[in-house]
Amino acid sequence: MDVSIQPSTVKGTTYAPPSKSYTHRAVAIASLGKESEVSYPLLSKDTLATVHACEAFGATIRIIEGKEDVLRISGVDGQPTTPENVIDAANSGTTLRFMIAIAGLIDGAAVLTGDASLRKRPNIPLLKAMNELGAVAFSTKGDGTAPIVVRGRLKGGKTTVDGSISSQFISGLLLACPFVEKDTTIRVDGELKSRPYVEITIDMLKNAGVKLFTDSTQFTIPCMQSIDVGPYMIPGDFSSASYLLAAGAITNSKVVVKNLFPSKQGDVAIITILQQMGANVEWNQKKGVVTVDGADLKGIRIDAGAHPDLVPTIAILGACAKGVTQITNAAHLRYKETDRLTAMSTELAKMGAKVKQLSDGLIIEESHLHGARLCGYNDHRIVMALTIAGLVAEGETTIDSAESVGVSYPDFFDDLFSMDANIRVE
Structure with a gap:
């Protein structure tokens, strides 16, 4: 066109x-919680990729009848299920990186991919961190690009992430690590580019009751937490x-x-x-x-x-x-x-x-x-x-x-x- x-x-x-960044995070966080409503979400190609991925992990997401600007989300309470099929993140890097991390919470295995553009985008720092934290995560092509396979659960521990490529690696880990069996410490190597996006993630997680401790170069996430999003309005x-x-x-x-x-x-x-x-x-x-x-x-x-x-x-x-x-x-x-x-x-x-x-x-x-x-x-x-x-x-x-x-x-x-x-x- x-x-x-x-x-x-x-x-x-x-x-x-409505904000694309806030919608991605609201849907992902609510899907890891229990019951919540998200008002005025952006329903675009990217955010719908996140909606469909969260549904694949077991969340129920629907538009409330008579309220087309409200999503009602019944989440998985920190226990996503193994997807029935490959997860297609379409063109959304946010969806792919968030869901790679969330896939580290399932008992089985997940395969995640996207369109031709997304299959060229790098993920090595995230895959490295996933493996250091106990999961098994790898690119089928061996170069860090999708398709990505994740199997074995994240356990927690310590890892270091290169901050020069994408803040989405950090945000994805912040979403998943509150539910693992051990405390997690993530250290950033170099300047964390696009840091405000991580600050959005932290702010939304804290509003949902998650405990996080941060400084300029490190994030510490206590283990075995739960999420209570409640009603949330997208700016x-x-x-x-x-x-x-x-x-x-x-x-x-x-x-x-x-x-x-x-x-x-x-x-x-x-x-x-x-x-x-x-x-x-x-x-x-x-x-x-x-x-x-x-x-x-x-x-x-x-x-x-x-x-x-x-x-x-x-x-x-x-x-x-x-x-x-x-x-x-x-x-x-x-x-x-x-x-x-x-x-x-x-x-x-x-x-x-x-x-x-x-x-x-x-x-x-x-x-x-x-x-x-x-x-x-x-x-x-x-x-x-x-x-x-x-x-x-x-x-x-x-x-x-x-x-x-x-x-x-x-x-x-x-x-x-x-x-x-x-x-x-x-």
Whole structure:
């Protein structure tokens, strides 16, 4: 599916979709507990992969009749069952990594795989930790990529995890280790990239009654715990909202995005980043409303270690800002759905952007963008960022694999269209 974009001035009010990160975790944690209800979940391709995987492990998950925005989850009380079939995580790295860890709680064996993109993503640090903690976990290809086989239960103990690739390895272990027979200590080797996502996991586990002890480099999880999630409401997603806010900033218009309340999301940094670049941004935290008024933007230097999902958005802002924007500490973007540094560099260059790729980031200069035929790499964040670039490019911009936005923001094009964007999906 292609999306075509003509130059547009977007304006108006819309709602941020529910958080993908919080939905993944809420479903996984509730499925390991007893009875709970999750309100306003994001039901996208990625999160539905987690729903189906949790059902495969024995949880019962259903939409409450008459309440399409509430999931009722009957969990497994820390004792998932052996799946009847292979678990397909589709395109979701979060699902795969979380479920690899949870598979360490079953008595039998589990096989986990995904689509062609997911079968290329690395998991060696997680598999190493699983084996050190008592399970047997391996890649059928011997290279750390899916398909993954897990058999034998996690027992607990001590392990060290490389923090440079994905925080999902740590989050997955944090979900599973409260239910093992011995206390677990996880030490992080190097900088833990995307740490705010681990903080979300910790916060949600603690809210569910789990005891965890953390410092900057280590996590300690007492054994033999239980979970009581209770009712849980999913907050709005700052990652997805970043595209809408950027659209307002670069088209010199006023955009209002609701459902953005304070949370542990690292991508709340988009507000500060826009302000540093010169946009007029107001955030009413009590009402959960962010307002952006477009203005002349200026380039900045940004460390993306804690919020890599914002890099495609920042790259677009940089191309529209005076001076130079430099994105650093983002090498872990090469292990996402695609190599996002190469993807953004390549596609922005097709639009006439002055962009240089570094080993761990990008340098983008102010550019006059023109329309082009672009590749979306079947990557939802690449497609959404390039769509925003198309709003200010001269002429028509066409992007393939537009259907990939369904991974995290199924209503993305509809929301932009409602804000007067001149787009066509076909």
